[in-house]
Amino acid sequence: MEKSINQLCNEAYQIAKSKGWHDKPRETGTILALIHSEVSEALEADRKKDQENFEEELADILIRIFDLCGSRNIDLEDAVLTKMERNKGRSYRHGNKAY
Numbered sequence: 573m574e575k576s577i578n579q580l581c582n583e584a585y586q587i588a589k590s591k592g593w594h595d596k597p598r599e600t601g602t603i604l605a606l607i608h609s610e611v612s613e614a615l616e617a618d619r620k621k622d623q624e625n626f627e628e629e630l631a632d633i634l635i636r637i638f639d640l641c642g643s644r645n646i647d648l649e650d651a652v653l654t655k656m657e658r659n660k661g662r663s664y665r666h667g668n669k670a671y
């Protein structure tokens with residue numbers, strides 16, 4: 573069974589909530605720092621050429637984002653689709669940026 577992005581957000585939030593991660597209000601900056609920590613873990617896994625761990629860390633990034641959106645009632649599905657449509661209209665390499 574396929575799940576929508578917003579279903580995954582709600583599920584990630586419910587799991588985190590059941591594990592006590594939402595017993596107290598969480599600052600957005602803390603959550604973003606934790607998302608960033610997962611990005612760093614993915615970087616380290618890639619540096620070690622550990623593909624399995626790399627994929628796991630990519631999943632951790634999304635799970636933390638899903639949890640954030642689930643806990644704040646953010647319609648991530650709509651935000652992603654809206655931004656992807658906007659990206660289609662952007663210029664080549666977004667104005668010839670180096671990277």
Ligand SMILES: [Mg+2]
Pocket residue numbers: 610613628629632
């Ligand atoms: Mg991790």
